Amino acid sequence: MINLLPKERKLDIKKEYYTKLLILGLVSVCSVVFIFGGLLISFSFIIKADLKALETQILNEEIDPNIDENKKIIETLKVDIKTLSLPGNGLFPTHIIDTITKHDKTGIHINDIAISLTELNISGLADERDNFILFIQSLESEPLFLSVNSPISSLSKVKDINFQIRIKLVDEEV
Numbered sequence: 511m512i513n514l515l516p517k518e519r520k521l522d523i524k525k526e527y528y529t530k531l532l533i534l535g536l537v538s539v540c541s542v543v544f545i546f547g548g549l550l551i552s553f554s555f556i557i558k559a560d561l562k563a564l565e566t567q568i569l570n571e572e573i574d575p576n577i578d579e580n581k582k583i584i585e586t587l588k589v590d591i592k593t594l595s596l597p598g599n600g601l602f603p604t605h606i607i608d609t610i611t612k613h614d615k616t617g618i619h620i621n622d623i624a625i626s627l628t629e630l631n632i633s634g635l636a637d638e639r640d641n642f643i644l645f646i647q648s649l650e651s652e653p654l655f656l657s658v659n660s661p662i663s664s665l666s667k668v669k670d671i672n673f674q675i676r677i678k679l680v681d682e683e684v
Contacts, residue, residue, distance in 0.1 A: 606630060606679070609654055617641030630655075630677040639668050649677065656680050 513520070564591065607623060608633065617637035624631040636642035649658045656678040664673040 533620055540575060544608075607652070609652060609658045610649070628679055630679060632675040632677070634673060636671040636673055637669065639671060642671050646675070649675070654680060 515523070529537060605608070606625060610620070610623065610630075617640055618634060620632060620634040622631075622633045636645065646658060646660060649655060658675060658677050660675045664671055
C-alpha cells in the first residue's frame with residue numbers, strides 16, 4: 511500500500527495518535543485512582559463509625575467483659591477436676607486403673623472397671639483358675655485397697671472364668 515500523504519502530515523497523524531493514546535491511558539489511570547480513593551474514603555467513614563459505636567458501648571459497659579466468661583470456664587474446669595478426683599482419698603481414677611493393670615497377670619482379661627467414691631468393681635475373664643487366684647492375691651497385697659472380694663462362684667470353673675471383683679478403697683492415699 512502506497513501512502514501519498516506528505517511527510518509533515520504523516521508526523522502530525524502520528525503525533526495525534528500518540529496524544530490520544532496518552533490521554534486514554536491517563537484517563538484510565540485517573541479513573542482507577544478515583545474509584546480506589548472513593549472506596550478507601552467510604553471504608554474509612556464506616557470504620558470510624560464502627561469505632562465510635564464500640565467506644566460508646568465500652569463506656570456504657572454494654573459489652574460483657576471476657577473475664578466473666580473465663581471465670582465460668584475456670585469454675586467448670588474446677589468442678590470437672592473435682593469430679594475426676596475421688597474425694598476422701600485424693601486419688602485419680604487413672605492412678606487406680608494403673609494400679610490394677612500393674613497386677614493384671616497373663617491370662618486375666620479385664621472387661622469393665624466401675625469406680626465410685628469408695629468402691630471399685632472389676633469384671634472380666636480369666637483363662638484359668640490359678641491365674642484368677644494369683645490376680646486376687648496380688649490385689650489383696652496392694653496397700654491402696656482396703657478389701658478385695660469376689661463371689662465364690664468365680665472359683666467353680668477351672669477354665670474360662672467370668673469374674674467380678676469388688677474392691678473397697680482406703681480413705682487416704684498411701
